[in-house]
Amino acid sequence: MPVKREGDKVATVVVERVETPRGELVLRRRGDDFEIISNGTFLMDTRDGTSERLLVRAAVDAVGRPDLRVLIGGLGVGFSLGEAAAHPSVGHVTVVEREAPVIAWQHGPLGRFSRHALDAPHVQVRHEDLLDWVFATAGPADDPLATYDALCLDIDNGPDWTVTESNRSLYGREGLTALRGRLAPGGVLAVWSAAASREFEERLAGVFGDVRVEEVPVRVPRGVPDVVFLAR
Ligand SMILES: C[S@@+](CC[C@H](N)C(=O)[O-])C[C@H]1O[C@@H](n2cnc3c(N)ncnc32)[C@H](O)[C@@H]1O
Numbered sequence: 001m002p003v004k005r006e007g008d009k010v011a012t013v014v015v016e017r018v019e020t021p022r023g024e025l026v027l028r029r030r031g032d033d034f035e036i037i038s039n040g041t042f043l044m045d046t047r048d049g050t051s052e053r054l055l056v057r058a059a060v061d062a063v064g065r066p067d068l069r070v071l072i073g074g075l076g077v078g079f080s081l082g083e084a085a086a087h088p089s090v091g092h093v094t095v096v097e098r099e100a101p102v103i104a105w106q107h108g109p110l111g112r113f114s115r116h117a118l119d120a121p122h123v124q125v126r127h128e129d130l131l132d133w134v135f136a137t138a139g140p141a142d143d144p145l146a147t148y149d150a151l152c153l154d155i156d157n158g159p160d161w162t163v164t165e166s167n168r169s170l171y172g173r174e175g176l177t178a179l180r181g182r183l184a185p186g187g188v189l190a191v192w193s194a195a196a197s198r199e200f201e202e203r204l205a206g207v208f209g210d211v212r213v214e215e216v217p218v219r220v221p222r223g224v225p226d227v228v229f230l231a232r
Pocket residue numbers: 043044049052053073074075076077078079080081096097098099102128129130131154155156157163167
């Protein structure tokens with residue numbers, strides 16, 4: 001059903017509204033752009049993927065080797081996935097997404113925002129809760145996908161603003177230690193956030209030692225920069 005706000009020149013249209021085990025997920029379109037709303041809270045839109053792409057590029061460039069295995073946590077509209085799939089140093093991408101409709105939308109109206117990366121032979125999608133994968137016992141040492149060279153995580157609005165309560169444990173000491181265990185030697189963890197977090201930065205440094213923070217200005221007037229935490 002079209003939703004029109006006063007003063008809007010372009011109508012916002014609900015493309016699909018789906019009930020999931022975690023509540024309502026809505027895909028809306030406004031002109032050429034789309035946005036995903038989770039239980040009434042903004043999750044992601046297609047207007048500007050600068051920091052979501054940087055999340056991947058900064059991690060991959062920091063590893064600095066060819067033929068990398070990259071894991072993307074959270075598909076969203078597909079900007080991070082598209083960046084990983086197209087990067088010349090990346091040999092394999094696994095994208096982990098908890099919501100089936102988000103995967104289905106990538107095969108439909110959102111596919112162009114990843115340049116249809118889910119169709120590429122070196123890309124695998126796992127319909128799974130990322131935390132289940134992180135906290136599961138890693139597969140046999142000879143399983144090439146037991147560990148990754150870059151773990152690029154963007155499943156929340158940031159470590160201090162998670163979309164579900166269950167996601168919080170990923171950013172605690174136990175979660176970060178489990179993530180470290182899923183990195184190949186010399187690998188890099190990258191975490192996206194809508195705001196800086198001194199507390200999280202210190203926790204990261206406690207687990208990883210080497211931490212770098214990149215800030216990306218946002219287009220919203222007076223908005224605080226997006227942040228990418230890089231740890232190894
Ligand atoms: C902010 S969006 C990701 C944006 C993405 N970087 C992009 O470029 O479009 C967050 C995504 O993470 C997913 N997500 C949230 N919690 C998750 C979890 N625990 N496991 C897997 N996916 C999760 C959401 O369904 C959503 O698709």
